[in-house]
Amino acid sequence: MSITVIVRSEEGSDARLTFDGMQRVVIGRGAGSDVRLPDPGVSQRHACLVAKGSDFLLIDEGSTNGTFVGDVRIAPHTSRIVRSGDRVRLGRVLLELRVDQSPVTRDVSGATRELALALVSRAMAARGEDSTARVCVVEGTDQGAALPLALEGRAYLLGRGPECDLPIADADASRVHAEVERRGKVAVVRDLGAKNGTWIGDRRVEANREVVWRPAQMMRIGRTVLSLVEPVGDALAEIENGPDEELPPAEAASGASDVESASSMAEPAAGGERGNASAAPVVERGGQIRARPRRTGFSIADIVVMAAATGVLALSIAGLLWLLRG
Secondary structure: OEEEEEEOOOOOOOEEEEEEOOOEEEEEOOOOOOEEOOOOOOOOOOEEEEEEOOEEEEEEOOOOOOEEEOOEEEOOOOEEEEOOOOEEEEOOEEEEEEEEOOOOOOOHHHHHHHHHHHHHHHHHHHOOOOOOOEEEEEEOOOOOOEEEOOOOOOEEEEEOOOOOOEEOOOOOOOOOOEEEEEEOOEEEEEEOOOOOOEEEOOEEOOEOOEEEEOOOOEEEEOOEEEEEEOHHHHHHHHHHHOOOOOOOHHHHHOOOOOHHHHHHHOOEOOOOOEOOHHHOEEEOOOOOEEEOOOOOOOOHHHHHHHHHHHHHHHHHHHHHHHHHHO
């Protein structure tokens, strides 16, 4: 049996990852998570799914903002059995779980990174931010020049010639020196037989051979140094490495409450009598439970009863004295 984690989105473009039932699936904001959720309200290691016999357990790993199944929060470091179709919320992210015989996701590491990048890209687009990858000249005569890799699958030319998409005024660069192409979330470089070669990091690119160019590496053409800037990747890294964002109580709870815990604390006491009502817990907004304050003053009814009892006692004493005198 496998378990599928579906990341729900308002646009309806849901993403899903399917895991073998024998795996421990870590869900969180950190890069090492099996399901990476780039939301500051999600903890680095927020929760995990574990198979136990034919069941699956969801465990909160001591997250900052809690793990909710439906409207009920799981206590920190405790587990709850989840069923197919359960809705789970971590921070601001809504997940749905499916337990079935779906094919397992093969490249989990690659798939979860693609998922995280897609979520960040969608968020940036919603805010009107440019998420286009670009080649930037960081050292050389053309320092500050940039080339957006706007079209996926198009080969952009780099070199001295005017026909190049990124002209480089470097005497050691060939007229048409190299090309860069964006394929999905990956940039690929091809040296076009340049006389002085193309370098990625400290490694020379073989002529007419493709090499993946990663943002952490610099490309060198002659005396010109170029970097690959990926705004989505940079934003993802910033989110993953940042601290947890503690959500306001109302947003963190989002209508959820520990009703089950509250009702169990107010169950009848031994002997069939309900426990002291003054000590029964109160569920506050946000699911926080506090003890109901005990009553310390006297009500009007209490005063009337005590006055009547005092009057009866006084009459009884007066009657007794009259009998003794007789």
